[in-house]
Amino acid sequence: MRVLLAMLMTVSTANTMAAVFTVPLNDKSSITFISRQMGVPVNGHFTKFTSRIVFDPARPDVSRAEIDVALASVNAGSGEADDTVKSPLWFDVKAYPTATFVSDGLKALGGNRYQATGKLVIKGRSFPVVVPFTAVPAGTSMVLDGVIPVSRKQYAIGGGVWADPSVVADLVQVHFHIGLAPAHK
Numbered sequence: 001m002r003v004l005l006a007m008l009m010t011v012s013t014a015n016t017m018a019a020v021f022t023v024p025l026n027d028k029s030s031i032t033f034i035s036r037q038m039g040v041p042v043n044g045h046f047t048k049f050t051s052r053i054v055f056d057p058a059r060p061d062v063s064r065a066e067i068d069v070a071l072a073s074v075n076a077g078s079g080e081a082d083d084t085v086k087s088p089l090w091f092d093v094k095a096y097p098t099a100t101f102v103s104d105g106l107k108a109l110g111g112n113r114y115q116a117t118g119k120l121v122i123k124g125r126s127f128p129v130v131v132p133f134t135a136v137p138a139g140t141s142m143v144l145d146g147v148i149p150v151s152r153k154q155y156a157i158g159g160g161v162w163a164d165p166s167v168v169a170d171l172v173q174v175h176f177h178i179g180l181a182p183a184h185k
Contacts, residue, residue: 021055021142021180028143028179031069033150036169044081048073051178055142057135060114065103067176072097089159096123101131101148112136120148122155133176144178 032045048070055063072093076085086093103118109132116131133146150172152158153165162168 019140019142019182022053022183023181024051024053025141025179025181028141028177030175030177031067032175032177033172034175035172038167039169042077044074044076046070046073047075053144053178053180054183055135055144055180057108057142060106060108063103063106065101065106065116065118067101067178069099070097071099089162090157092123101129103131116146120150122150122157125155127154138179140182142180144176144180146176148174148176150174 029049029051030045031049032043035042035044046069049068051065051067053063053065053067055065071091072086074082074085074091076082085091088095091099099120099122101118101120103116105117107115109115112134114133114135116133118129118131119126120129129148131146131148133144136143136145150157151170152168152172153163153170157172158168
């Protein structure tokens with residue numbers, strides 16, 4: 001019986017790895033962040049984002065991704081914090097409503113590890129980024145997990161007293177967890 005279960009799991013995983021994943025599973029996806037204010041971790045997340053992803057584990061070179069995050073959907077833990085990070089000194093959501101990542105390359109690193117390269121645009125500033133992530137089969141779907149370290153200074157996020165990295169650390173870890181279903185045939 002164990003041998004049969006192992007064989008079925010292997011076939012299921014092989015079938016998942018042979019699929020091309022393009023359909024976002026919004027209920028199984030999230031974009032969160034961790035910043036540090038005076039050395040204390042502060043967790044937050046974005047409630048609205050869209051992803052246009054083509055992920056082919058068998059041919060990563062043809063894979064691509066574009067993710068748009070609605071910056072006004074930030075939840076930084078309180079109404080006051082949300083209002084502050086939406087302001088012109090932070091995200092300036094009225095002038096720059098969206099942050100965007102667009103890949104320009106993807107390569108396999110071995111096992112379930114991959115690396116995407118691309119551009120991250122926040123507040124009209126565009127910089128190249130390298131994004132390591134994992135791709136793990138979950139039934140018939142695929143889950144992509146990774147982290148993008150974002151420099152607040154580089155993107156002019158948090159001016160005035162907030163610009164001091166002893167008040168709010170420069171580096172913010174942006175975590176993504178994206179569920180994808182296979183392409184419809």
